[in-house]
Amino acid sequence: MSAAPSGAAPPPAPWPRHAVVTGASRGLGLEIVDLLATAGTRTLGTARNAAALERALAGTGGGESSAEAVAGDLTDAGHRRRLRREVRDRFGGALDLLVLNASTLGPSPLPALLDLDPEDFTAALRTNLTEQLALVAALAPALRAGQGRIVAVSSDAAHGAYPGWGAYGASKIGLELIIRTLAAEEPELHPLIVDPGDLRTEMHQAAFPGESIDDRPLPAVTRPFWTWAFAQPPEAARGRRIRAQGDAWTLPDRAAPDAAGAS
Amino acid sequence: MSGVAARSYRPPGPPSGAAALAAATEPPEARGTPADGVRLQVVGDDGIATGTMRDLPEALRAGDLLVANRSAVRKAALDAEVVAGPHAGERRLLHLAQRYGAGVWLVELRPDEATPGPCRLPLGTRLTVHGRILRLWGTYPGLPRLRFAGADDDLASIAEREGRIVRYGHLPRAFGPEAYRTVFGDRPGSAEMASAGRPFTPDLLRRLRQHGVDVATVTLDAGLSGLDAPDDDAELVVPEEPFEVDAAAAAAVHAALARGRRVVAIGTGAARALESAWADQRLRPVRGWTRKVLRPGTASGLLSGIVTGLHGPEATHLRLLASLVGSDRVAAAYRAAVAARLRSHEFGDVQLLWRPRGPGARGALR
Ligand SMILES: NC(=O)c1ccc[n+]([C@@H]2O[C@H](COP(=O)([O-])OP(=O)(O)OC[C@H]3O[C@@H](n4cnc5c(N)ncnc54)[C@H](OP(=O)(O)O)[C@@H]3O)[C@@H](O)[C@H]2O)c1
Numbered sequence: 292m293s294a295a296p297s298g299a300a301p302p303p304a305p306w307p308r309h310a311v312v313t314g315a316s317r318g319l320g321l322e323i324v325d326l327l328a329t330a331g332t333r334t335l336g337t338a339r340n341a342a343a344l345e346r347a348l349a350g351t352g353g354g355e356s357s358a359e360a361v362a363g364d365l366t367d368a369g370h371r372r373r374l375r376r377e378v379r380d381r382f383g384g385a386l387d388l389l390v391l392n393a394s395t396l397g398p399s400p401l402p403a404l405l406d407l408d409p410e411d412f413t414a415a416l417r418t419n420l421t422e423q424l425a426l427v428a429a430l431a432p433a434l435r436a437g438q439g440r441i442v443a444v445s446s447d448a449a450h451g452a453y454p455g456w457g458a459y460g461a462s463k464i465g466l467e468l469i470i471r472t473l474a475a476e477e478p479e480l481h482p483l484i485v486d487p488g489d490l491r492t493e494m495h496q497a498a499f500p501g502e503s504i505d506d507r508p509l510p511a512v513t514r515p516f517w518t519w520a521f522a523q524p525p526e527a528a529r530g531r532r533i534r535a536q537g538d539a540w541t542l543p544d545r546a547a548p549d550a551a552g553a554s
Numbered sequence: 555m556s557g558v559a560a561r562s563y564r565p566p567g568p569p570s571g572a573a574a575l576a577a578a579t580e581p582p583e584a585r586g587t588p589a590d591g592v593r594l595q596v597v598g599d600d601g602i603a604t605g606t607m608r609d610l611p612e613a614l615r616a617g618d619l620l621v622a623n624r625s626a627v628r629k630a631a632l633d634a635e636v637v638a639g640p641h642a643g644e645r646r647l648l649h650l651a652q653r654y655g656a657g658v659w660l661v662e663l664r665p666d667e668a669t670p671g672p673c674r675l676p677l678g679t680r681l682t683v684h685g686r687i688l689r690l691w692g693t694y695p696g697l698p699r700l701r702f703a704g705a706d707d708d709l710a711s712i713a714e715r716e717g718r719i720v721r722y723g724h725l726p727r728a729f730g731p732e733a734y735r736t737v738f739g740d741r742p743g744s745a746e747m748a749s750a751g752r753p754f755t756p757d758l759l760r761r762l763r764q765h766g767v768d769v770a771t772v773t774l775d776a777g778l779s780g781l782d783a784p785d786d787d788a789e790l791v792v793p794e795e796p797f798e799v800d801a802a803a804a805a806a807v808h809a810a811l812a813r814g815r816r817v818v819a820i821g822t823g824a825a826r827a828l829e830s831a832w833a834d835q836r837l838r839p840v841r842g843w844t845r846k847v848l849r850p851g852t853a854s855g856l857l858s859g860i861v862t863g864l865h866g867p868e869a870t871h872l873r874l875l876a877s878l879v880g881s882d883r884v885a886a887a888y889r890a891a892v893a894a895r896l897r898s899h900e901f902g903d904v905q906l907l908w909r910p911r912g913p914g915a916r917g918a919l920r
Contacts, residue, residue: 299678299689302657302704329677329691330658330704353677353691511695515660515794518692518702519843522655539830540794541842544801 299355301331305524307387309437310334311374311430313365314393315358316344318492319444321351322510323390326517328352335377337393339364365393366422371429378433385437388521389430392444394419394462399497401455412458419462424469427480434480440525441482443470445532449486456498467532474530481525487513488536512536574892575864577724578902581733590755593896597879597887598859598908604894607753610861613906614818616766619810620861621803621828622820623748624771626739628710629717629731634663634681634688641675648683649720650713651745651777652793657705660694660793662778668723671699683709684716696791700778720745720778724899733901738820743775743796749863749900750821770806772831773798774823774844779871790847792870795823798841799831807837807856816858818906822874825860832856848877859908864891864898879907 301308310327314320315336327334328351336351338344341362348358361377363370378386395418398411427441434441448456449463470482489495491507516535520528523542533540582592590607614620634648649662663673663681675681679690686709692702719734736751737759759769774797807828810817819825830844831837832854846852850873860878865871875884887905896903 299691299704300706302655303706303708305655306658306704326692330702331689331691355678514692514695514702518658519654519794522658524655538846539797539840539842539844541840544839544841 299331302522305438306330306521307332307438307440309378309382309386310388310390311337311378311386312358312390312392313337313426315360316340316347318494319487319490319510319513320390320392321347322513323392323517324348324358325351326514327388327521328356328358330518330521331356332388332521333382334358335361335374335381337361337363337365337370337374365426366418368425371426374426375429375433378430382433382437384433386430386433387438388440388442389427389434390442390444391423391426391466394444394494395459396494396497397458400500401459401498403455404457407458412461415458415462416465419459420465420469423466427473431477431480438525439480441470441473441480442520443467443482443484445484445486447486447488447534471530471532478526478529481529483520483528483530484532485516485520486532486534486537488534508536516540575866575888575896575898577866577899578897579724579726581729581901583733584729588755590753590758592753593894593903594753595887595891595894595896595903595905596908597883597890597905599911602887602890604890604896607904608758610758610906611761611765611767614762614765614767615816617810617813617815618767619806619815619817620762620767620769620820621807621817621824622736622738622751622754622769622771623823623827624738624741624773625744625748625775625823626736626742627719627731627734627744627747628742629713629719630745631718631720632683632709632713632716634683636675637680637682637687639676639679641679646673646675646681648681648688649745649778650709650717651700652775652795653710654702656708659688659703659705659709660777661688661690661701661703662699663690663701667721667725673699673701675701677701684712686712694791694793697793700793714742719747725901738771741773743773744823745778746776747900748774748776748821748823750824750861750904752900753904754820768806768810770803772800772803772824772827773841774827776823779865790870792845792847794843794845795826796842797827797830797844799827799837799839800841801839804831804837804839811856817856818859818861819857819878820861822860822862822871825857825874825878828856829854848874850876850881853877855909857909859906861904861906863900863902863904864888864896866898875907879909883907883910 312324315324316338324336336358344360348360351357397415445463448460474482489507490510513535594607595604596613630650632648634646636644646663652660681688687706688703690701690703694700734747738751830846831840
């Protein structure tokens with residue numbers, strides 16, 4: 292297998308030493324992967340388009356230690372098995388962080404529910420919900436062997452009931468419930484839900500075809516959030532839902548038991 | 555996102571007097587004045603009066619609740635030297651602005667106390683700090699002066715042992731940690747002193763209590779004060795800060811508000827902590843990190859007033875005050891402060907600013 296890159300050592304734990312980030316070829320995923328690689332975390336990034344992924348990851352890590360590409364479709368069981376093998380071979384089977392970032396918006400322009408092709412609805416639920424859980428299941432043993440932390444990227448559309456966003460929103464609210472249930476069932480996986488807020492990305496543009504989205508910030512605006520989140524002990528935010536661009540990143544009360552709930 | 559609307563907000567012009575204030579260049583004790591002997595400007599509906607901090611009880615009523623910041627200053631300034639690359643051997647003054655977690659810091663690197671930068675060191679640069687390695691690996695979005703950095707060990711204890719308290723160019727010499735103590739500060743965490751608490755002495759607190767004034771505490775660990783605030787705050791960025799409002803503080807504030815009493819923040823940190831914990835018309839016990847920027851139109855109205863030091867034309871400070879008491883009142887206060895030759899900055903004089911009374915004042919100030 293490929294030799295360990297001679298990158299910089301990451302900060303001490305709880306900062307992750309080994310991470311997997313899905314949807315790493317552009318947008319928010321690329322931003323997270325670049326942050327991790329620059330900080331010295333060995334990171335595997337995924338996306339379907341292999342050439343685009345390789346190109347994007349080559350530029351990460353400030354030239355010292357770039358993230359490593361494992362191209363594939365997260366809805367493909369073969370790809371998930373391969374990821375598991377790569378984690379075993381490259382990370383010695385110990386994974387500290389899994390970021391469930393890749394997702395699909397569904398058709399663009401966004402159709403109203405009664406105009407929605409049932410196939411498209413099923414596809415959105417598969418990519419954003421059921422197959423996300425399958426990926427968690429594939430990597431759970433490695434997460435248990437490492438520090439174990441799962442970050443699921445959700446959206447305000449999970450709660451918004453926005454016209455056109457029904458299928459996507461349903462998949463994301465389902466994802467949130469799964470993550471919160473996982474936090475109760477498998478506390479040592481330390482699952483966390485993050486709403487990144489509106490970002491100027493391809494997906495956001497697809498939601499507003501032909502409109503300018505220049506007033507939305509670039510994904511870099513969330514860097515301080517990820518820096519903070521990855522530096523927290525994994526149990527600090529377990530089961531929480533945090534808005535990266537919100538007014539406050541709140542943690543459970545010191546006195547209160549670990550309350551798993553949406554905020 | 556709320557951020558979109560907020561981004562298009564234009565601030566009121568900063569009070570023109572702000573730049574004309576002279577900075578206090580040493581602690582009051584160094585000029586023979588006790589901590590509570592600094593001057594106090596009281597600004598309310600009845601006009602502006604200037605006395606000393608010892609007059610504070612007379613400006614308050616029995617039942618008023620003061621809310622102070624428990625965060626104490628930590629040593630955050632260290633000497634650093636670049637290890638390798640084109641800048642090898644260059645020395646920098648390292649300011650540890652905020653600790654995000656073990657070995658993960660937001661830092662500022664400057665040539666010296668009086669010169670904010672620019673930092674000029676590329677990402678990936680390694681510096682030695684008292685034998686430890688610090689590596690720069692990120693720029694704070696919108697604030698290139700601030701860098702994220704990782705250390706091979708937690709620098710907090712090294713800073714406590716070897717570091718100094720952050721000092722800027724307006725102070726010609728350094729002062730020991732005792733100059734930066736406040737009676738409220740029992741949780742080290744701030745890169746800069748919560749200076750509004752400095753003029754409170756045990757004796758003044760005793761007199762306030764006799765007068766029927768209560769004191770509650772919250773926590774906000776201040777980073778470095780903003781020097782980057784642009785004239786037009788379209789791009790105003792304020793880095794997040796750790797804060798906590800515990801159950802006791804929330805209960806004290808609720809009890810005061812339920813009885814129609816006034817709640818007064820001691821310092822902008824306490825105000826920011828309170829405003830960050832306020833949701834659905836109540837104060838929630840909460841801890842976390844706040845990113846809330848207070849600007850006109852955003853304050854909840856829970857605060858009736860604020861005790862604060864005076865500062866230079868730092869837009870963030872004045873904007874926060876304007877959000878609490880209105881920009882007209884802030885402008886009038888600063889004009890009077892210049893006329894009365896009040897002194898600014900951490901060792902200077904203080905103001906007690908009251909929110910204007912009257913219909914719709916609560917939360918409706920623009
Ligand atoms: N942008 C926003 O305003 C916003 C707001 C709230 C939440 N979010 C969430 O943030 C996350 C990232 O969104 P983004 O805006 O950065 O999207 P984006 O720019 O479209 O990027 C999506 C990434 O995921 C990959 N991807 C898509 N489907 C995949 C699959 N089946 N298997 C593997 N990789 C796949 C894409 O590469 P390939 O196409 O090559 O596979 C790409 O790398 C999503 O979960 C999204 O729901 C975004």
